[in-house]
Amino acid sequence: MRWHPPGYGGTRRNADQVKRDGWQDQGMLAVSIEDERLTWPEKELVRQLGDRLYGKRKEEAHEQ
Helix, strand or coil, X not given: CCCCXXXXXXXXXXXXXXXXXXXXXXXCCCCCCCCCCCCHHHHXXXXXXXXXXXXXXXXXXXXX
């Protein structure tokens, strides 16, 4: 018998699939401001949301 508990064995999902499933199943969004699929205004929006919700990133705090 080849039964494995959830999370063990089988195939592993890649990072984009995990993000996609999180968005579709739970409404959670994980976005990198370095994602090349985003335009500059989209990246800026993500940065501003992150700053507002979680504070400035360490790299940004040192630049100013």
